[in-house]
Every structure is written in structure tokens, then in C-alpha cells.
Amino acid sequence: MSAVVTENLTKRYGDLIAVDNLSFEVPAGQLLAVLGPNGAGKTTTLEMLEGFTAPTSGTIRVLGADPRRGGRAWRARVGLVLQSTSLDKGLTVAELLSVFGRAYPAPRPVADVLDIVDLADEAQTKVGVLSGGQRRRVDLAIGIIGSPDILFLDEPTTGLDPEARRHAWLAVKNLTSSGTTVVLTTHYIDEADYLADRVVVISAGQIIADTTPPELRAAAGVSTLSYPLTDEAIAAGLPPALSPYLDADGRSLVVRTADLSPVLAELVRWAEALHLGLAGLEVGPPSLEEAYLAITGDLTRTGDAPS
Amino acid sequence: MIETAPPPAQASREPARSRPRLPNPVSLLGGQVRYQARLLLAGTNALAIGVGLPVILLVASNARHSQLGAADIAGYAVFGLTVTAWNTHGVSLVAAREAGILKRWRATPLPRWCYLSGRIITTTLIGVLSAAVTILAGVLFYGTRLTAGAIVCALVALVLGAFAWAAAATAVTGVVRGVEAAGPTFILIYFPVIVLSGVLGSVQLPHWLTTVASYLPAEPLTGAVTSSLRHAPGTPLLPAHDVAVLAAWALGSLAAAVVLFRWEPSRPVQRRAARATR
Numbered sequence: 001m002s003a004v005v006t007e008n009l010t011k012r013y014g015d016l017i018a019v020d021n022l023s024f025e026v027p028a029g030q031l032l033a034v035l036g037p038n039g040a041g042k043t044t045t046l047e048m049l050e051g052f053t054a055p056t057s058g059t060i061r062v063l064g065a066d067p068r069r070g071g072r073a074w075r076a077r078v079g080l081v082l083q084s085t086s087l088d089k090g091l092t093v094a095e096l097l098s099v100f101g102r103a104y105p106a107p108r109p110v111a112d113v114l115d116i117v118d119l120a121d122e123a124q125t126k127v128g129v130l131s132g133g134q135r136r137r138v139d140l141a142i143g144i145i146g147s148p149d150i151l152f153l154d155e156p157t158t159g160l161d162p163e164a165r166r167h168a169w170l171a172v173k174n175l176t177s178s179g180t181t182v183v184l185t186t187h188y189i190d191e192a193d194y195l196a197d198r199v200v201v202i203s204a205g206q207i208i209a210d211t212t213p214p215e216l217r218a219a220a221g222v223s224t225l226s227y228p229l230t231d232e233a234i235a236a237g238l239p240p241a242l243s244p245y246l247d248a249d250g251r252s253l254v255v256r257t258a259d260l261s262p263v264l265a266e267l268v269r270w271a272e273a274l275h276l277g278l279a280g281l282e283v284g285p286p287s288l289e290e291a292y293l294a295i296t297g298d299l300t301r302t303g304d305a306p307s
Numbered sequence: 308m309i310e311t312a313p314p315p316a317q318a319s320r321e322p323a324r325s326r327p328r329l330p331n332p333v334s335l336l337g338g339q340v341r342y343q344a345r346l347l348l349a350g351t352n353a354l355a356i357g358v359g360l361p362v363i364l365l366v367a368s369n370a371r372h373s374q375l376g377a378a379d380i381a382g383y384a385v386f387g388l389t390v391t392a393w394n395t396h397g398v399s400l401v402a403a404r405e406a407g408i409l410k411r412w413r414a415t416p417l418p419r420w421c422y423l424s425g426r427i428i429t430t431t432l433i434g435v436l437s438a439a440v441t442i443l444a445g446v447l448f449y450g451t452r453l454t455a456g457a458i459v460c461a462l463v464a465l466v467l468g469a470f471a472w473a474a475a476a477t478a479v480t481g482v483v484r485g486v487e488a489a490g491p492t493f494i495l496i497y498f499p500v501i502v503l504s505g506v507l508g509s510v511q512l513p514h515w516l517t518t519v520a521s522y523l524p525a526e527p528l529t530g531a532v533t534s535s536l537r538h539a540p541g542t543p544l545l546p547a548h549d550v551a552v553l554a555a556w557a558l559g560s561l562a563a564a565v566v567l568f569r570w571e572p573s574r575p576v577q578r579r580a581a582r583a584t585r
Contacts, residue, residue, distance in 0.1 A: 051414075075415060076329060082411060086406055087406075095345075102335065103417040105330065146416070
């Protein structure tokens with residue numbers, strides 16, 4: 001059973017094609033991360049799934065219904081966190097959650113939700129005096145107060161400090177382990193790597209990758225090698241074949257390429273000739289961020305991947 | 308494009324599982340009124356302007372008088388009511404929309420009419436409270452006499468008037484683009500209407516302008532409250548014309564609000580270079 005099904009989903013604003021012919025499904029219980037650069041169409045896609053924006057053409061089914069026609073019963077099964085914080089600041093955290101919870105047929109107890117988002121200590125604090133990260137977690141708390149079957153998260157951790165992001169991630173992990181379907185947009189590749197079962201990369205309104213994080217890394221077609229140079233190695237000088245891979249501070253080799261073999265062979269020959277050890281040498285697949293940049297073309301543009 | 312088959316779900320839920328019944332809309336409306344009242348009363352500035360300012364102006368302008376006419380008391384009462392029902396309500400509604408709060412509520416199973424009705428009813432109650440405090444000041448300091456009939460009639464006029472002003476402000480929010488424009492827009496409409504209607508003191512106007520003012524929501528409201536407080540022999544406590552005009556404004560504004568009201572913040576559309584359609 002799919003929680004989300006879209007077919008040929010398109011959204012135009014005048015001449016601008018914000019979302020271009022997207023077709024994808026999200027199985028129930030899956031956490032899908034939607035990645036893409038600014039203006040790629042992530043939020044427009046999410047707003048169509050949430051029912052805020054009507055598609056120009058194509059069809060959407062979320063929990064079996066058209067989001068634009070979803071009634072109260074449908075909205076009771078859908079939770080969301082908008083891209084920016086949207087909270088009344090005059091109430092305490094517990095009061096606000098209680099007010100929102102009353103709208104749902106089966107709200108989670110406020111205390112449970114506060115525990116999930118790690119805000120139990122702030123229950124009686126007015127929302128207006130919370131930090132930005134805490135307010136974002138209140139947003140998340142409101143998103144889950146109704147025990148949703150599907151949760152849409154639009155860049156939920158943007159602007160949070162690393163610790164707050166970790167708290168938010170754990171909260172989302174808790175939800176997925178209880179079977180909630182989650183559709184997440186994010187700029188943070190590590191967030192997608194940590195949370196997502198599946199990654200969809202959107203660029204210029206089109207899907208350019210739809211896969212799992214490990215497969216995205218593999219499909220990027222590049223491997224990485226890094227080797228910190230000792231003073232002895234720097235003094236000896238690099239052979240011409242390795243010089244292009246010297247990093248900006250001149251103290252290590254960083255190679256990202258589809259075929260590492262010639263570079264690795266040259267490195268080993270050079271090291272043996274100079275009787276250098278290869279301590280610190282790392283060879284492996286790219287990080288998800290490197291893979292993302294490779295498929296969106298940014299890696300090439302920044303010159304990190306010599307051809 | 309990189310594509311693999313979607314991985315199997317970690318867990319699945321029965322989509323058609325039975326769910327508890329949705330909450331009763333009437334109890335939701337009660338909850339919304341309490342919630343909005345809590346928010347409005349927490350905003351001390353709005354309360355001070357709506358309730359405190361008319362009383363301060365009344366006392367400061369009439370320090371040497373021990374008696375004031377019903378029209379004067381009614382004017383100050385209507386001033387406080389309209390400040391709350393028009394300016395405070397309108398500006399705060401735009402602010403909530405632009406902050407994404409309305410959009411957030413729209414995504415919940417709360418019926419949309421519940422949210423809007425909750426706001427309008429709360430504003431009406433606070434507006435009436437504001438007018439009542441001013442009238443009470445008239446009773447305490449300026450010899451205003453209240454009978455049971457006067458209280459009931461004044462209350463009817465105030466409730467109808469506050470509702471009409473709040474509904475009109477709700478409709479106008481739909482054409483106000485952002486928070487920065489909200490204050491000036493509401494003030495720009497408010498003061499000419501209030502001054503022309505003689506709420507802050509009688510003004511000499513051409514006949515045609517007096518006629519126009521009698522069909523705006525301020526003059527009939529002031530007239531109805533004045534009649535209620537004056538209880539002159541042979542005159543109705545609630546003039547039919549005033550009640551009819553206020554009722555027409557209430558219904559017309561509500562209809563306009565249904566058409567014009569927006570839940571979404573005003574946001575510029577992100578521009579990306581247009582591509583040819585495939």
C-alpha cells in the first residue's frame with residue numbers, strides 16, 4: 001500500500017515550470033528524503049502533497065485521497081511542519097499543544113509529545129521566549145500531536161544547532177519506527193543519510209535520482225582517495241601524475257574520480273621508490289554529499305573532480 | 308536518472324483502520340474562543356488601547372464636567388469597540404496569516420469556519436467589554452443612568468456593531484498584502500469613517516455626506532447606543548434604521564470575508580529561468 005502516489009505532477013507559475021512531470025510513490029512506513037538545490041521545486045512538491053497548492057496537471061493521492069479534496073478525516077491523518085516556524089507566541093508550550101491536540105480525534109498525550117521532542121522541561125515556558133531550535137521542535141510537536149499516518153517535514157532542522165538537529169532526528173526516527181510515513185525535504189545531506197530509507201533528488205523541477213542512500217553513493221560513479229602528506233613526502237615532491245590532486249593547503253592528496261586504479265598505482269610506485277609509508281591513506285566510496293554534488297553537477301563546477 | 312525500485316517499507320499501517328470520531332465542531336468552537344481570548348488578553352498593548360484608551364480620553368477631555376450626554380459616552384464607547392474590532396482584529400489577523408499561523412491551522416482537522424468564527428466571536432466579546440468599561444465610567448463619573456432595558460438594548464447594538472466591524476476587518480485582510488501594509492491600511496480606512504460619523508464629536512458636514520455616513524457602520528452604532536442610554540420618552544431604544552444598517556454590514560461583510568479571506572502568507576514566487584515545455 002502506497003501512502004503517496006503522484007503521476008505526471010506538474011506545477012507552472014506563468015512561464016516558470018516549478019515542478020515538471022513528477023511521478024513517484026512512497027510506500028507506507030517509508031521515510032523519503034527529497035533533496036535538491038534552492039528553487040528545485042521541493043517545497044512546491046510538498047505543498048501539492050499537503051493540499052495547499054493545486055497542481056497545474058497530473059494527479060496526486062495521499063492516503064488514498066486527493067489532498068485538495070481531503071476533508072477533516074483526511075487532515076486528521078496528516079501531520080506537517082512548514083518551512084518556517086508558525087506559532088502563537090503568547091501561550092506556553094503545553095497550552096499550545098493542548099489547543100492543537102483538541103482538533104484531532106486521537107491526539108497523543110501532551111506529555112508524550114513533549115518527551116518525543118525533548119521539550120518536557122519547557123512545558124510551562126511561553127513559546128515567545130524559546131530559542132529558535134526549541135520553537136522548531138514545538139513545530140514538530142504540533143505536527144505529530146494528532147498521531148498522523150503521514151508526516152510532511154519541510155526543512156525541519158534548518159537553522160538548528162547540531163545538538164538540536166540530533167534531538168529532532170531522534171524524534172523523527174521514533175516516529176518512523178512506529179510506522180509513520182515521512183516525506184522530508186532537506187538541504188542537509190547528513191540528515192538524509194541518517195534518516196532516509198530512500199532519497200529523491202530534484203533539480204529544476206524534475207527527478208534526477210530516486211534511490212537509497214547507499215545506492216546513490218555507488219551510482220555517483222566516483223570513488224575517493226585521501227592521503228595526508230608527511231614533511232618528507234612534500235620535500236621529495238609529487239610526480240606529475242599526482243600533482244593535480246594536491247589540495248589547496250598542499251598537505252594532502254584528495255582524489256575523486258570514476259577510476260582510482262591508475263592514481264593508486266602511481267601513488268604506490270612513488271611511495272615505494274621513496275620508502276614512504278602510506279599511513280593515513282583512505283580509499284572508499286564517496287559520502288552522500290559528494291554523490292549528491294556529483295549528480296547535481298556542483299562537484300564538477302567547483303573543480304573538486306579532475307577529469 | 309538514477310533509479311532503483313523503492314525499498315520495501317519498514318512497517319505498514321492499516322490505512323482503513325477504524326479511527327475515533329472527529330471532535331464535535333461546537334466544542335471546538337468553544338475551545339477556539341477560549342484560545343483566542345487568551346491570546347488577545349495576553350497582548351497587553353491591544354487591551355490597553357481598546358479598553359484603556361477610550362476611558363483615559365473620556366476622563367481627560369471632560370475633567371471639568373460632572374455630567375455628560377449619552378451621545379458623548381456612546382461615542383467614546385464606540386471608539387474603544389471599533390479600535391478593537393477593526394484595527395486590533397484586522398492587523399493581528401494579517402500578522403497571523405503572514406507568520407504562517409493560519410496556514411498551520413488550515414492543515415488541521417479543525418473546520419475552517421471554527422477558526423474564523425472563534426476569532427470573530429472573541430473580538431466581538433472583547434470589543435463589547437471595551438465599550439462596557441467606558442459606559443461604566445460614564446455611570447461612575449458622568450451621571451449616565453442605566454435601566455435594564457437600556458442595558459439590553461445597548462448590548463444588542465454593541466454585539467451587532469462589534470460583529471459587523473470584525474467581519475468587515477476580516478474581509479479587508481484578504482486584500483492587504485503584508486504586515487507592513489496592515490497598520491496603515493486599517494488606519495487609513497478607520498479614521499475618516501470615525502470622524503465623518505461623529506464618533507469623536509459632532510462635525511458639520513454637507514447633507515449628502517451625512518447621508519453617506521448614516522449608512523457606514525460607525526454612525527448607526529453610535530446612534531443605537533446613544534438611543535439606548537438616553538431612553539428619551541417616545542423614542543425607541545433601538546432605532547430600526549440603525550439596527551438594519553448594522554445587520555446589513557454584518558451579513559455583507561461576512562459574505563465578503565468568505566470570498567476574500569486568504570489563509571496563505573503573501574510570498575513572492577521563486578523565479579527560475581523558464582524552460583521550454585517538453
